[in-house]
Amino acid sequence: MFNSKKAARAAGAAILAGALVFAAGANAQQPKPAPAPSAEKQRMIDLGIAHKTAAGLYQYLKEQAHGGKPLDWRSVPDWTGVWTREASPFFWDPDQGDVTALPTAKLTPPYQKQLLEKLDRVNKGIEFDPLSNCEPAGMPRWLVEPFLREWVVTPAQTYLINEMQNEIRRVYTDGRDHPSKDDAYPLWEGDSIGFWDGDKLVIHTSQMRAGQYQRIQPAYSEQVETVEVWHKSDASTMTVDTWSFDPPALVEPWYAKQVYKKLSNDDKSLRIRYWDCGENQNNTVIKNDEGTSDFKNFTFTQKDDK
Amino acid sequence: MTKIFGGALGGLLLVAAPVLAHHSAVMFDDQKEITVKGVVKEFQYTNPHSWLLVDVKNSDGTVTTWGFEAEGPSTLTRAGIRKSDLMPGTELTISGHPMRDGRPAASWIKATRADGKDLDPRNGFAIK
Numbered sequence: 180m181f182n183s184k185k186a187a188r189a190a191g192a193a194i195l196a197g198a199l200v201f202a203a204g205a206n207a208q209q210p211k212p213a214p215a216p217s218a219e220k221q222r223m224i225d226l227g228i229a230h231k232t233a234a235g236l237y238q239y240l241k242e243q244a245h246g247g248k249p250l251d252w253r254s255v256p257d258w259t260g261v262w263t264r265e266a267s268p269f270f271w272d273p274d275q276g277d278v279t280a281l282p283t284a285k286l287t288p289p290y291q292k293q294l295l296e297k298l299d300r301v302n303k304g305i306e307f308d309p310l311s312n313c314e315p316a317g318m319p320r321w322l323v324e325p326f327l328r329e330w331v332v333t334p335a336q337t338y339l340i341n342e343m344q345n346e347i348r349r350v351y352t353d354g355r356d357h358p359s360k361d362d363a364y365p366l367w368e369g370d371s372i373g374f375w376d377g378d379k380l381v382i383h384t385s386q387m388r389a390g391q392y393q394r395i396q397p398a399y400s401e402q403v404e405t406v407e408v409w410h411k412s413d414a415s416t417m418t419v420d421t422w423s424f425d426p427p428a429l430v431e432p433w434y435a436k437q438v439y440k441k442l443s444n445d446d447k448s449l450r451i452r453y454w455d456c457g458e459n460q461n462n463t464v465i466k467n468d469e470g471t472s473d474f475k476n477f478t479f480t481q482k483d484d485k
Numbered sequence: 486m487t488k489i490f491g492g493a494l495g496g497l498l499l500v501a502a503p504v505l506a507h508h509s510a511v512m513f514d515d516q517k518e519i520t521v522k523g524v525v526k527e528f529q530y531t532n533p534h535s536w537l538l539v540d541v542k543n544s545d546g547t548v549t550t551w552g553f554e555a556e557g558p559s560t561l562t563r564a565g566i567r568k569s570d571l572m573p574g575t576e577l578t579i580s581g582h583p584m585r586d587g588r589p590a591a592s593w594i595k596a597t598r599a600d601g602k603d604l605d606p607r608n609g610f611a612i613k
């Protein structure tokens with residue numbers, strides 16, 4: 180379960196990891212390796228490794244499902260309600276767990292170096308997130324952001340909505356393919372196509388922009404592609420098996436299981452509202468001369484009042 | 486000034502960091518905590534962050550308006566904090582991690598109204 184203390188520790192963990200790596204002198208500690216995967220997780224990791232590309236894994240899953248079966252209005256599953264991610268938003272893979280461990284991704288040397296340098300900057304208090312001014316998180320980061328979510332399933336298209344930055348993913352399940360290579364260009368949420376394997380939604384997403392899995396997680400390149408298998412495993416639990424393929428950044432596909440929980444909303448007070456960083460001047464965050472985050476001008480101080 | 490407590494919390498890195506998932510919290514000093522007593526001037530119940538503006542009377546009779554930042558309306562709703570809980574004029578005691586640059590703003594940790602009702606915005610991340 181995500182709570183404030185866990186989140187604080189999670190943030191501190193990666194910061195500490197960076198500190199440990201870069202601590203000077205012979206006594207410098209190395210962060211702990213990620214915990215060994217369970218047998219089930221290793222099976223999923225191996226499934227990713229067995230395919231050279233995300234498209235290859237997606238095609239394999241489609242063949243296993245005999246092409247999948249399109250939904251009609253009578254077979255649309257009940258994915259209604261208001262949901263949120265279970266784990267701390269600061270971990271892409273919830274199994275990173277330990278507060279002194281590094282992310283579970285197997286990174287290429289340039290991306291590993293980039294991550295450690297970022298953690299070192301964070302440890303020094305130098306951090307700026309483009310999201311601060313409502314830039315979209317974009318896929319695949321979209322998967323791990325906090326706050327409220329809704330899933331809207333229709334026979335031909337599924338809408339995956341995150342409250343944060345009003346980000347909506349559209350998953351086309353009407354049999355269409357991705358745009359041709361010549362017509363493709365980087366998109367915040369990428370281009371998602373999918374099929375239904377019984378009550379599971381299998382998604383292939385390509386055409387994403389470069390970004391970072393989270394502020395204290397690795398970066399991904401424009402070549403990143405993902406495969407997701409969404410399954411409502413019980414009335415209040417949505418599990419998503421996720422593989423990221425990204426040859427410039429990852430030595431092998433990065434597998435993680437994301438879990439979202441349906442929130443109780445008996446009084447119907449939870450509602451998703453539009454986000455606009457310009458709505459309240461006090462929310463204007465700038466990147467200052469040191470490259471870190473700061474508030475611009477407040478409306479309530481004599482110095483700042485504009 | 487009705488500043489009840491202010492000072493360093495100690496050197497532990499892994500405790501009491503503010504939870505601000507939308508932007509970095511480096512502008513707040515998570516090793517310090519301030520507590521003030523005052524009255525609500527305005528509750529800006531906005532996305533992506535809410536701001537509770539609190540008028541605090543100083544010892545010289547002047548008033549300083551403090552801003553306390555929390556998550557947006559949906560997270561506050563999950564924490565049981567509604568806009569109507571903090572109408573202008575409501576008396577309260579509130580604590581937070583202060584800005585490093587000395588401006589009168591902080592990340593909101595906890596507030597207690599004069600009638601004893603506790604308002605902890607961080608409860609808004611509990612899954613229930």
